[in-house]
Amino acid sequence: MITRMTELFVRTLREDPSDAEVASHRWLVRAGYIRRVAPGIYSWLPLGLRVLQKVEQIVREEMAAAGSQEVRFPALLPREPYEATGRWTEYGQGIFRLKDRRDNDYLLGPTHEEMFALAVKDLYSSYKDLPLTIHQIQTKYRDEARPRAGLLRGREFVMKDAYSFDVDEAGLARSYARQREAYQRIFDRLGFEYVIVKALSGAMGGSMSEEFLAISPIGEDTFVRSPGGYAANVEAVTVPVPDPVDASDVPAAHVEPTPGTPTIETLVAALNAHHPRPDRQWQASDTLKNVLLVVTQPDGSRHDLAVGLPGDREVDAKRLEAQLGEGATWAPFGEEDFARHPQLVKGYIGPGVLGEEGPTGIRYLLDPRVVDGTAWVTGADEVDRHVLHLVKGRDFDADGTIEVAEVRAGDPAPDGSGPLELARGMEMGHIFALGTKYSEALGVKVLDPNGKLVPVQMGSYGIGISRAVAAVAEGSCDDKGLCWPRELAPFDVLVLATGKGEEPLQVATGIASALADRGYEVLLDDRKASPGVKFADSELLGVPTVVVVGRGLADGVVEVRDRRSGDRVEVPVDEAPEHLLELLR
Amino acid sequence: MITRMTELFVRTLREDPSDAEVASHRWLVRAGYIRRVAPGIYSWLPLGLRVLQKVEQIVREEMAAAGSQEVRFPALLPREPYEATGRWTEYGQGIFRLKDRRDNDYLLGPTHEEMFALAVKDLYSSYKDLPLTIHQIQTKYRDEARPRAGLLRGREFVMKDAYSFDVDEAGLARSYARQREAYQRIFDRLGFEYVIVKALSGAMGGSMSEEFLAISPIGEDTFVRSPGGYAANVEAVTVPVPDPVDASDVPAAHVEPTPGTPTIETLVAALNAHHPRPDRQWQASDTLKNVLLVVTQPDGSRHDLAVGLPGDREVDAKRLEAQLGEGATWAPFGEEDFARHPQLVKGYIGPGVLGEEGPTGIRYLLDPRVVDGTAWVTGADEVDRHVLHLVKGRDFDADGTIEVAEVRAGDPAPDGSGPLELARGMEMGHIFALGTKYSEALGVKVLDPNGKLVPVQMGSYGIGISRAVAAVAEGSCDDKGLCWPRELAPFDVLVLATGKGEEPLQVATGIASALADRGYEVLLDDRKASPGVKFADSELLGVPTVVVVGRGLADGVVEVRDRRSGDRVEVPVDEAPEHLLELLR
Incomplete structure (x- = not known):
């Protein structure tokens, strides 16, 4: 399909937004992908939504491949289940609370362990019904004290959250491993550098958890890693406890x-x-x-x-x-x-x-x-x-x-795998082996093979979908603007017509049509703007391949530019579609 | 793809939910499509979500065909824009309000005229930028006084809302007509009987509006229509005003x-x-x-x-x-x-x-x-x-x-097109020519071709997506359960194995695979349950085509049942895939 820039709902901005602290935020706003509505709350304009939906699609495919079934739970949730697990209170000011017209308490869901557990309790009763993993891609809410960095720490955001249910710990370990592998595939496809670190479970509870961090100097999370492969976020690092010391020679105090x-x-x-x-x-x-x-x-x-x-x-x-x-x-x-x-x-x-x-x-x-x-x-x-x-x-x-002393580069890893180095990352995913915290609080039990009622073993697995858009932008942008990997770009190709007369636009439209006919998404810059404006916008928008139809027409050629490398090649007009199809395959 | 019933997150219920007033609510809950979380708030289980996503896809395709661009705005919205248009107050108890940790007022968006208008104000400034139509498919909130009938009147629901922006009234009329035609295509594809009626604009404001009603005896809306083609909801009917009467012969009071x-x-x-x-x-x-x-x-x-x-x-x-x-x-x-x-x-x-x-x-x-x-x-x-x-x-x-007297069958249509008949319907869509109410309140102006600043002419166009799922269910179900039209069914075919030994399931799996290989979605009932349970569930779930692999195997045949008509034909096992592919084409 061809989208014409004259019809696209977008306006690129020359000025940085005043609250932009990081590159992804600056470029996503300036390129017209997102607009701020309130602190930590954004609208997705057509370009941004296209990228968001591509991330959603990757996550959806990998969840299905991992045997998880998609559902969609409400965001507006009653207080009672969160009261039963203690989280209504534990979240403190971190969640949005409200009352309905009958004065009943509700919250806007920050995560859905309680609701999924109750759904399983409602429908299932036997180990024969398990294992089960179900997930949703849904809007979530947290009343962050310091929303910042655009989509990286928002108050309304899109998450994929999955929940696994097993009859025993061995089952939980298998479900956890399956989600962990799916996450690796997802982050590989998203194309940023990431690390899996040990993490604390915090308010989620449970026996073990790991975070997937996108490695980035602007990350809010500090993590450590050792040459021997230990990796943990800084909250989860433990100090190797020395053996007691013989103090018999120490003078009296x-x-x-x-x-x-x-x-x-x-x-x-x-x-x-x-x-x-x-x-x-x-x-x-x-x-x-x-x-x-x-x-x-x-x-x-x-x-x-x-x-x-x-x-x-x-x-x-x-x-x-x-x-x-x-x-x-x-x-x-x-x-x-x-x-x-x-x-x-x-x-x-x-x-x-x-x-x-x-x-x-x-x-x-x-x-x-x-x-x-x-x-x-x-x-x-x-x-x-x-x-x-x-x-x-x-x-x-x-x-x-208590483990609260600062961790320093050179400190020994707790598993003896060598000195730690420190680096920064953005939390993109978090997976939890929850065990029975929620199933016990909410009475989610099934009959095991021996006919005994046992609490279900739960796992919980989250990915920040909207945050991933920002993380990919952050990791791939340069000093001219966004620079999307092919799998996430809002368009496959940007065809840009410059120069006088009708010929450039006609030729550009022809090339765009040839690609659109083959199922590619093409953005056609048909504006009456100067070549300088069009080139600058093409770099700002970050479509991976840009075709320039203009000056070269006199010699029967168009220019194909690679946004990332900056490489330019001239291609004869009539060979351009075939050349591009080859590139895109 | 094949989905096995033993793995699907579903449990059919034998009892009606206690709060079910209408058939669609009863069957959607009993067939495991949705679960109630709180009054007017539902979870979509895998079967329900599949239908919901099919409706979303139809709407998305027709919006794109009508030249509308998809965006996604937040559901959590700041008070100020709604204050500017007066709707913060006008909505009364009908919206959910909340405060964040800094004591700022927010609402959960019931509809987004203000936010879309402000986005256009932010980005656009000239008649050259228009016309523009943008839409979103998004979760919306209303604190209904009487949530009822399952998805038909919920407090959290999915809507498509589109907004058009034009420089003058003629442009608005064109944008309105384009959306109206898209709605007709959408409702034709959804396959229920509907009527387009004149409606009042209510809190939305504006000069004109029309509703798309699914005709149904359980509808909450009463509408009238005349033999000559007049149609209006009962709120919008006007009394033909008689001419003044000569009272000179009337005795003194x-x-x-x-x-x-x-x-x-x-x-x-x-x-x-x-x-x-x-x-x-x-x-x-x-x-x-x-x-x-x-x-x-x-x-x-x-x-x-x-x-x-x-x-x-x-x-x-x-x-x-x-x-x-x-x-x-x-x-x-x-x-x-x-x-x-x-x-x-x-x-x-x-x-x-x-x-x-x-x-x-x-x-x-x-x-x-x-x-x-x-x-x-x-x-x-x-x-x-x-x-x-x-x-x-x-x-x-x-x-x-004031127009508040009851309308009765036989009353004359206001346009002289004959006596009115009354019927009931469910509001599935509502389109509004808003004019300049919002653009004036929020200062959304553009330069017209004469260089004069004029307020933008807006239109607003909504479809209840989750409600449409219920409306289709309501219109198509029978006394045995759901009965989906092919385009909305959660699966194309249900293959059901009955009888002893491994052969029935093997044959069933073979047929299912042959269909799945051709891209169809197949549900395979591989449970160890009695034929009676499986047949009853197959009718409850409402997949349009059911293949029964069982008793006939001795004669080398399987039975293909049409859920809607109840027709059954026997087909030789090895011809079954081809027979079914023919059916599905």
Whole structure:
């Protein structure tokens, strides 16, 4: 089919949108693919919708090939099932809630575990009905605190979400593997560089999950990987726990004056100046830093939390949030918080006042590196004083451990596969082996082969469809505009007529028709605009192959340009259709 | 492709759902096409989604053929544009409203005139950019007071909505005609009996609109049609206004005692008994009935309204609601309302106390039949007394006219095309020539050929896609279940194996494969269930062609059944694929 630029609902823009932080956002708006309606909410114009529908089609094909059946559930959902699993509360401000005219509570679905589980509960009752995997391609909603980067973090977006149901864990493992393979095929077809990383399950629950990240410097997610093949997002990395240390040679703990040392840096300098170690210099990693936080749960309740970690590491906000759980927020202790606990001496806090059994009663969790027998310099709970040689397990203890210390390049992988490197990525897919969290909360049980009622083993598998459009754009664009891979381009070919008289447009229309007759989608630039405008727009729009009909006509040739490489070849007019068909095959 | 019943996510039900009022609802639920999630909110299971997607595809093809371009706008929309056109208020309780975490107001889009108009305003500026028609296939929301009949009146539903933009009225007329023709093609392909009727524009505004109604006894809409081709929904029918009458021979009005006549029936009997007419019996149509109402506007404000109409006609609730406008509600006067107006004597109210200039100040509107010179018997504003020979224009007047009297079979068509007949239908599509209501409210203007800024002429065109699935089901089902037309059926053929041993399933699979290889969608009933269950399910599911592989195998034949006609033919096994391919072509 031929689409004429004079009829296409598009207008290219010369200016960047003021809120564009990333290239894909800038180009998708400037090229007339999408338009912003509200923060994180976009309209798909004809060009953008064509790309979106191509991504949908790839996902649909691969889901069918993986034996999943398509369904379509509502986006407007009743509160009750989400109440039963606790997510109505856990999501906090992260979901849109509303009431109907009878004052019943509803939400706009962020993900559909509850609804799919209930549908299976309604219809199925036996292991003979399983395995089952069903999916939908549907509009989803999250009330993001910081919608950003165009389609990359939106509040209304298109997702494919699939759910698997099995009678036992072995079945779940098979269903999970089948979706995982389908995801690999999908991301291969989408054509961007991606990595599969271990992830935390967060509010979804379940025993295991993995993320598919498109590798990109603008990604919001940091992940690590090792030469030996370990890969995890930064929230899921675990610290290899050292063996306990024999502390029998460590001197008894003793308090020393350390005037003017409220920071790790000043403390280390003072130690080296006034309390030198015989063997080596004191380092930040010899100190134990106690960080105090106020945590707010989704239901509004608050509690204090102390985290003890080696002084050379900061608390990583994302790792902390992942540990606190979906919907919980945190803030560092402020003056008013310290005022609530007069035992805490800011800058000189030691483990002695912390812990649920301690004088403050504040829950105290340690970095896993702080194992029994390790000795630390830490605050003495008095201004300008620190304790030296304070040994974990001998002189102090805590309520447990927590994985919130920053991960650094060079840290060892937890599986011993070598030093970690850090990189950034965009979360494009997330797959979860949920186990029985939802089936138990909602009573989804089937008879197993022994006639026993067992909760169904569930998996959940999501792909951001609209986000994938942005990720492909981000990974393929250049400084002139979009640059689509052939499988996702809104048109197969752009035929562009320039020059005076009717001949260029006639020839261009002829070439376009020859391609359209063979089933290709052709965009014909039939505007009365200058060649400069048309060339610039052809680069902005990013159709992979551009045919220029103009100056060369005098010599009986047209020019075929490759958008990505910039290569240009001249082809005789009457051979142009055959040349292009060859290219497109 | 072959789909095996043992793997298909479906379970047929033996019991009707308790809330099923109509056949399509009953069968779609029992056959496992849809599941209820909340009032007016449904999930589409695999069978249902297949039909829905086929309807979507038909609409998509016909929209493209009519030159419309597909886009996809958000469903979650900001308040401001709807505030600008007044619809944020006008919709009253009819839309879902919500707030985001920053306390901004949003709605779930019931229809998108504002958003499409703003997109055109953003991108276009000249008559050269027009005409333009763009459409989307999208999930829409209305908080219906009475969701009912399954998909027929839902709160979340799928619609195709298209919008046209032209520089002048002649252009709008062309765009409107083009969509109207596309609708005719769509409804012809969907295969149900429909009628195009004049309609009121209601909250949409604009100069003209027409509805496409599927003719059905269970339809919520009543429409009229005449032998001469007039057709309108009952809200849009207008009364042919008679010419004024010469009242010079009518005696002076005079009050008569009419004891115990608070109703039209008792009044007519009393008149004939005590005040006989010389020429003929008194009839209800000689009396003028004054009906008092309290109207509540969407913004909560209330006012009184009096309607005067011939005593043989009731006020039609739908016609009244259409006149009051979207979101307004009404109630008949109650005791407390009469108490507010001591001048009103219930059962004996005359025009004298009514009207904005009258003692009560109540706005008074007359049926258009009450023309100047017509004489009436009506209440004398005293108990047990009526006025005779009260002449409109001579003895009383009103504030205007209103079209709310019931329409009856046999009433004349307003265009003189003969007596009306009444029938019922389901609204499947509604097209509006909106004119400039939205473009003026939102400032959507373009330069016309004379360089003058003019507001764009808009049209709006909707089809209920999910409703169409129910309408087709409703029109085609029988007492055994669904019965799809070939173009919409979820599968082309159902192949059903019965009987002992492996041979029936092997033969059935062979036939299914032969069809699947040629691109047909085949459902294979490979369950270990009794023939009775399989036959009953095959009728319930409604696949148009059913192949039964079983008893006949001993004689080398299979049976091919036509679901609609019930016809059965025996076909030799090895000729079955060719026979079926012939059928399907």
